[in-house]
Amino acid sequence: MLVVENLYAGYGTSKVLTGASLEVGQGRVVALIGANGAGKTTTMRAISGMLKPDKGRVLLDGKPVQGQDASRIARLGLAHAPEGRKVFGPLSTEDNLLLGAYSRLPLFFGFRSRSAPDLEKVYDLFPLLKERRLQSAGTLSGGEQQMLAIGRALMANPKIMLLDEPSMGLAPVIVQEVFATIRRLKTSGITLLLVEQFAKSALEVADYAYVMERGRVVAEGTPAELHKDKRVLAAYLG
Amino acid sequence: MNLLIIAQMAVSGAMMGLVYALIAYGFQLTFSTSKSINFGQGELVMVSAFFSLTLLNWGVPYWLMVPGGLLFGVVLGLAVERAGVRLALEQKSEGWILLTIIIGLLFFSAAENIWGRDDRPFPTPISSDAMRFLGVSITPLEISVAIGVFTVMGAIELFKRKTLLGKAFEAVSADRDAAELMGISATRTVMLSYGLSGMVAAMAGILVSPITTVGPTMASALILKAFSVAVVAGLDSGFGVVVVGIFLGALESLTSFYLGSGWREAPGLILLILALAVRPNGVFGKASIRKV
Numbered sequence: 418m419l420v421v422e423n424l425y426a427g428y429g430t431s432k433v434l435t436g437a438s439l440e441v442g443q444g445r446v447v448a449l450i451g452a453n454g455a456g457k458t459t460t461m462r463a464i465s466g467m468l469k470p471d472k473g474r475v476l477l478d479g480k481p482v483q484g485q486d487a488s489r490i491a492r493l494g495l496a497h498a499p500e501g502r503k504v505f506g507p508l509s510t511e512d513n514l515l516l517g518a519y520s521r522l523p524l525f526f527g528f529r530s531r532s533a534p535d536l537e538k539v540y541d542l543f544p545l546l547k548e549r550r551l552q553s554a555g556t557l558s559g560g561e562q563q564m565l566a567i568g569r570a571l572m573a574n575p576k577i578m579l580l581d582e583p584s585m586g587l588a589p590v591i592v593q594e595v596f597a598t599i600r601r602l603k604t605s606g607i608t609l610l611l612v613e614q615f616a617k618s619a620l621e622v623a624d625y626a627y628v629m630e631r632g633r634v635v636a637e638g639t640p641a642e643l644h645k646d647k648r649v650l651a652a653y654l655g
Numbered sequence: 656m657n658l659l660i661i662a663q664m665a666v667s668g669a670m671m672g673l674v675y676a677l678i679a680y681g682f683q684l685t686f687s688t689s690k691s692i693n694f695g696q697g698e699l700v701m702v703s704a705f706f707s708l709t710l711l712n713w714g715v716p717y718w719l720m721v722p723g724g725l726l727f728g729v730v731l732g733l734a735v736e737r738a739g740v741r742l743a744l745e746q747k748s749e750g751w752i753l754l755t756i757i758i759g760l761l762f763f764s765a766a767e768n769i770w771g772r773d774d775r776p777f778p779t780p781i782s783s784d785a786m787r788f789l790g791v792s793i794t795p796l797e798i799s800v801a802i803g804v805f806t807v808m809g810a811i812e813l814f815k816r817k818t819l820l821g822k823a824f825e826a827v828s829a830d831r832d833a834a835e836l837m838g839i840s841a842t843r844t845v846m847l848s849y850g851l852s853g854m855v856a857a858m859a860g861i862l863v864s865p866i867t868t869v870g871p872t873m874a875s876a877l878i879l880k881a882f883s884v885a886v887v888a889g890l891d892s893g894f895g896v897v898v899v900g901i902f903l904g905a906l907e908s909l910t911s912f913y914l915g916s917g918w919r920e921a922p923g924l925i926l927l928i929l930a931l932a933v934r935p936n937g938v939f940g941k942a943s944i945r946k947v
């Protein structure tokens with residue numbers, strides 16, 4: 418589904434990724450873990466087109482997409498829920514969700530009725546969002562904004578979703594909720610690349626995981642395999 | 656009696672103020688999507704007005720001239736974006752400031768060469784015979800300015816709120832990167848905003864020309880005041896520009912009545928200075944909203 422080969426990317430003169438490679442198969446939940454500043458967010462940005470990679474390849478369904486505009490890659494079925502959520506603050510919760518489905522909906526009229534079934538699905542997953550549907554997204558709590566960011570990405574009916582630190586800055590109870598949501602999405606068959614600080618919890622839901630250090634993948638394996646790796650265990654799962 | 660004069664001055668000034676508001680609204684449209692504005696917007700107003708006049712001279716009926724002129728404004732707006740703004744924004748430079756000024760100058764000399772330097776009357780089927788309401792006289796022509804301004808602004812606001820494309824426009828204004836992640840092309844949205852801004856400029860030209868006549872310099876005074884209005888109202892409140900526009904228009908005509916027409920430009924300039932000194936974000940801008 419998603420293959421990343423030997424990716425190099427950075428910001429101006431600061432090189433962050435120095436040959437990152439990973440793979441996410443159809444219907445799999447793959448975790449990407451690593452210390453602060455390891456380059457996890459940068460990897461996600463380079464995949465989704467927010468950042469143009471200097472070198473390497475990103476294959477979506479076998480087709481190279483590296484270097485294309487983020488909007489183009491999004492229309493090909495990749496939904497990136499970015500670090501810091503980035504909801505559209507002045508717009509309502511529901512408008513945020515509708516925009517998630519932007520590339521599949523008519524631009525002028527009839528977009529509401531066309532999106533109604535998907536909207537219902539997201540509201541089933543996050544009943545709170547339905548209560549807040551007319552509230553502007555900027556006034557939602559951090560947890561609600563994270564749910565909105567996930568819901569917005571789901572609205573695209575994506576082939577694959579990139580989820581960057583959904584637990585960032587949330588209270589422990591809410592973090593539990595976020596992971597519960599991820600588990601439900603997994604049961605429903607989502608293909609997901611997940612970046613998380615809470616490496617333990619991430620490995621509980623993931624089928625496979627990559628460990629990143631200084632811009633490259635230094636270890637990989639199934640959660641069981643990584644738990645056996647002493648170095649990984651000490652550094653990230655201790 | 657005195658009160659009546661004040662009311663009279665305020666009303667006719669307000670009509671002119673609505674034109675400032677409309678042009679300022681054009682600044683807001685592009686600023687919200689791209690943090691850039693067309694410093695040659697006045698020339699768009701003027702060239703569109705000349706073009707519309709030419710349509711009339713060719714025998715195009717008035718009702719058909721209006722959409723024709725607006726379409727021309729859209730094309731000009733798109734041209735400015737393509738030639739003066741896009742590359743600069745891609746390179747994250749401020750080059751658009753100089754480029755839009757230069758494109759404006761080009762439009763100016765093109766207009767002088769094509770249509771000449773003289774001011775020309777702009778015929779209109781709308782009567783300028785005064786009607787009286789409560790002692791204040793107002794002409795159908797002045798009313799048409801108000802109707803035109805509110806129609807265009809209302810239509811664009813409806814578009815932004817009620818269509819998905821309009822919501823995408825708002826999304827790019829709110830967070831360009833996140834909008835791209837939804838599959839919204841920020842580049843196209845910026846184009847759209849320049850197209851709309853050009854249309855708004857053309858509408859301003861068509862509305863104001865029957866009152867002021869058409870000439871290469873017709874927009875220089877207009878644009879300065881539109882700029883004052885935009886700065887005072889902030890670059891993100893459509894409601895704000897209308898209020899400030901009406902206020903400035905009324906203030907201007909009162910000033911020129913009491914102090915002499917030489918002082919006509921003063922209120923706009925003083926307002927601009929005050930605004931920049933006191934409230935760089937605009938009276939209706941985000942800064943004041945956040946405080947509430």
Ligand SMILES: Nc1ncnc2c1ncn2[C@@H]1O[C@H](COP(=O)(O)OP(=O)(O)OP(=O)(O)O)[C@@H](O)[C@H]1O
Pocket residue numbers: 428431433451452453454455456457458459460500
């Ligand atoms: N916009 C930017 N401009 C310059 N350098 C940046 C930028 N964003 C990130 N970096 C640098 O790139 C490196 C990797 O950052 P990145 O955000 O990818 O790390 P991360 O693994 O996601 O970390 P965290 O767990 O803290 O989110 C860091 O050293 C950071 O300082």
Ligand SMILES: [Mg+2]
Pocket residue numbers: 457458459500581582
């Ligand atoms: Mg990060």
